[in-house]
Amino acid sequence: MPADQLSRARQAADRGGFDALITPLVEPAYRLAFAMLRQRMPAEDAVQEATLKAWNKFASFRNERGGFRAWFLTIVANECRSLQRGRWWSVLRFDEVRPPQESGEAAMTASDLRQTIARLSRSDRLLLYLFYWLDFPLEEVAAVAGLSTAAARARLYRAVGRLRLQFDPSKETST
Template sequence: MQQVADVKPSSTLPVSETTFADLLRPLIDPGFRLALAMLHDAQAAEDAVQEASFIAWRKLGRMHDQGRLRPWFLGIVANKCRNARRNKWSAGVTLGVPDVLPVPSPEERTLRGADLRRAIARLDYDDRLVVVLYFYVDMPLDELAAVTRSSAGAARARLYRAINKLRPGVAIEEALR
C-alpha cells in the first residue's frame, strides 16, 4: 500500500493553532484506538499519535478537502505504526506475539479477548490495518480505502481475506454484522 503521509500536494495554506486544535481534537481518540490495536502498547500508541500530529500540522495547510481529514490523519497514524514496528525490528526487539500482551489489564481473564488480540496481531500489517479500521475504529469501507490508498473493492477483498484468516469457519456476512 502507498503511504498516505508521503503524498505531496501542491500548495500550502497557513493553519492557525485554534483551527488545527479544532480539527485535530476529534481525531485523536480514533487515532489512539487505531494505534493501540495495531501496536498493542499504550505508550507506543500515544507516541504514534503524537508524531502523527506533528506531521499533520506541517501538512494540514495542503489539505484542500477537509471532509477527508479523518482518513488522511488515520493514514498518517497507520504509517507511524508501521514505522514503529520497523524501528522495533531494527532495535532487535522480538515482535513475535507474546503469550502475555504488554499492556496491563485487569480484565485479561477474558481468554476469548486475549485469543482474538493474538490472532489479530498474527495478521500481516495490511490485513491487520483493514480489520482494525473496519471493526474497531468503525470506519466505512470507502474511508478505509482512502486510508489504505486502495480502491473500495480492493479494500473489501483484503478485509474478507483477513476475516477468513481470523474466523475460517464463519461466513463473511455473519462476520460483517
C-alpha cells in the first residue's frame, strides 16, 4: 500500500475512533461549559473550540489519569477559562430583586440553588458541577481540575460548606 493511501487510511481510522470517543462527551462538555460560562452561545463556542483542539492533539493523547473523558473535559474547562479571561470587559448583571417570601421556612427551589451556586468562585462551581451534576468519580474530578485526589476531596468538602453558608448564613458551623 503506498504511503499516501496508508496515511489516508490511518486518518480515516483515527477520525472514526475520535468520533466514537467524542460523541458521548459532547453533552457533558456542553453542560460543563454552560455551568462555567452561564451563557448558551459562549458555551457552545467553547465546546466547539475544545473539540477542534482535541482533534488536533488526538495523536498526542496519552491514556493517563482519568482517560479520554478527563482529558477532553480538561480542554473544555481550559477553553472556558480562556473565554472568561477574554471577556473581562463584559457587562455585569445584577440579580433580579425578589419580594420577600411569605412563609417563614421557604423551600429551596432549583432556581435558588442555581443562583446560590453562581455566587461561588469558579473553582468551587467546577468541582461541585463535575462531582454532583455529572457524577464524575473523584479521581476524574481531580484530573479535570488539575488537582490531586486528596486536594480535590478537600476542596469539594469546603465548596459544599461555602454553598451551605451562601444559602443560609445562619447555619455557620465552627469547625
